[in-house]
Amino acid sequence: MIRDLRICFVGDSFVAGVGDPEHLGWTGRLAADSERAGLPLTRYVLGVRRQTSAEVAARWAAECTPRLAGGAWEPRVVLSVGVNDTAHEDGVPRLAPDRSVAALTGMLDRAAAAGWPVLVVGPPPVADDAHTERTAALDDRFAQVCAEHAVPHVPVVGHLAGNPTWMREVAAGDGAHPGAAGYAALADLVRPHWTAWLAGRTPQR
Amino acid sequence: MIRDLRICFVGDSFVAGVGDPEHLGWTGRLAADSERAGLPLTRYVLGVRRQTSAEVAARWAAECTPRLAGGAWEPRVVLSVGVNDTAHEDGVPRLAPDRSVAALTGMLDRAAAAGWPVLVVGPPPVADDAHTERTAALDDRFAQVCAEHAVPHVPVVGHLAGNPTWMREVAAGDGAHPGAAGYAALADLVRPHWTAWLAGRTPQR
Numbered sequence: 001m002i003r004d005l006r007i008c009f010v011g012d013s014f015v016a017g018v019g020d021p022e023h024l025g026w027t028g029r030l031a032a033d034s035e036r037a038g039l040p041l042t043r044y045v046l047g048v049r050r051q052t053s054a055e056v057a058a059r060w061a062a063e064c065t066p067r068l069a070g071g072a073w074e075p076r077v078v079l080s081v082g083v084n085d086t087a088h089e090d091g092v093p094r095l096a097p098d099r100s101v102a103a104l105t106g107m108l109d110r111a112a113a114a115g116w117p118v119l120v121v122g123p124p125p126v127a128d129d130a131h132t133e134r135t136a137a138l139d140d141r142f143a144q145v146c147a148e149h150a151v152p153h154v155p156v157v158g159h160l161a162g163n164p165t166w167m168r169e170v171a172a173g174d175g176a177h178p179g180a181a182g183y184a185a186l187a188d189l190v191r192p193h194w195t196a197w198l199a200g201r202t203p204q205r
Numbered sequence: 206m207i208r209d210l211r212i213c214f215v216g217d218s219f220v221a222g223v224g225d226p227e228h229l230g231w232t233g234r235l236a237a238d239s240e241r242a243g244l245p246l247t248r249y250v251l252g253v254r255r256q257t258s259a260e261v262a263a264r265w266a267a268e269c270t271p272r273l274a275g276g277a278w279e280p281r282v283v284l285s286v287g288v289n290d291t292a293h294e295d296g297v298p299r300l301a302p303d304r305s306v307a308a309l310t311g312m313l314d315r316a317a318a319a320g321w322p323v324l325v326v327g328p329p330p331v332a333d334d335a336h337t338e339r340t341a342a343l344d345d346r347f348a349q350v351c352a353e354h355a356v357p358h359v360p361v362v363g364h365l366a367g368n369p370t371w372m373r374e375v376a377a378g379d380g381a382h383p384g385a386a387g388y389a390a391l392a393d394l395v396r397p398h399w400t401a402w403l404a405g406r407t408p409q410r
Binding site for chain 1: 227256
């Protein structure tokens with residue numbers, strides 16, 4: 001029995017793979033890996049630059065529905081948001097943490113109602129350390145929301161902040177986005193959780 | 206002056222790159238080429254499997270707007286539809302040619318109103334010759350619509366129907382979608398038009 005997996009990758013510029021000259025991003029690397037492992041899948045990339053969790057929450061269901069609903073296939077969603085929430089504008093976060101948590105909660109509730117299994121990938125670090133600290137704090141709250149929804153959550157901000165490749169590429173780029181090697185490092189972090197999630201089980205900790 | 210190009214690739218499964226184990230499709234190959242040529246761009250891939258021109262027309266503007274509107278960048282659209290229109294169901298095309306033409310016309314009118322330059326890539330051939338003949342006839346009408354809108358149109362159905370790599374991969378796959386080499390061949394056909402379009406001029410015939 002060949003599986004017909006159709007997966008929407010929902011989120012921000014990091015989901016869109018901005019900055020990767022190879023135009024794969026972390027989502028394309030994971031998908032190509034799955035193909036090599038004998039598990040082909042349809043990949044719909046729905047990342048939009050600069051969007052906060054609330055902005056993603058306002059559009060994601062309308063975009064996922066024509067791609068996922070109503071067919072004899074396995075619909076799934078990978079969700080990654082938050083970096084734009086914690087960016088400061090005029091000295092305050094673009095989105096207050098409580099609103100970020102509410103946006104994620106609403107998306108997980110709606111995905112559960114639609115019958116779409118979700119994997120949440122936490123937001124990554126940027127060149128601005130204070131911004132990254134706010135992101136890490138928000139991601140701790142995201143992890144709690146995911147646990148409450150029995151949805152797997154992959155924290156990446158701490159690992160990547162200590163990854164010289166990621167931090168060097170971000171600094172050499174626009175201060176936020178890495179290049180090909182950075183996205184490969186992010187894919188490496190997500191891979192064990194992704195593989196376990198596709199197999200329908202939760203990864204061993 | 207570095208350009209900030211943001212391009213939505215709108216259409217069906219061929220735009221989504223279905224069947225390519227490398228997960229680049231023709232759109233990823235063109236974008237990676239542009240990067241190598243020193244012209245980075247944000248690539249938003251908005252192809253949805255099985256969708257007719259009318260189905261694409263019903264969603265594309267809502268999806269392109271948050272990605273293209275309102276910023277200090279160059280918004281553009283690459284559009285490719287039609288193969289699903291000419292597929293037969295119960296002995297008749299899923300979408301009548303007049304409705305396909307109306308859908309394309311409506312999209313080009315709306316893109317012009319939004320100030321989004323468009324490049325139209327014609328629909329490709331599949332394994333079923335009668336289906337491909339209907340596609341070729343529809344694409345002739347699409348070419349006329351594009352000419353009336355002063356929008357560049359890249360016909361590919363005839364070239365690819367005579368391309369052994371494309372036809373072999375389609376036959377070896379699901380009868381519609383090629384693999385990596387077929388998508389590379391499609392990218393090769395589009396490339397001169399794409400390059401000229403990005404440069405803001407129309408290609409020499």
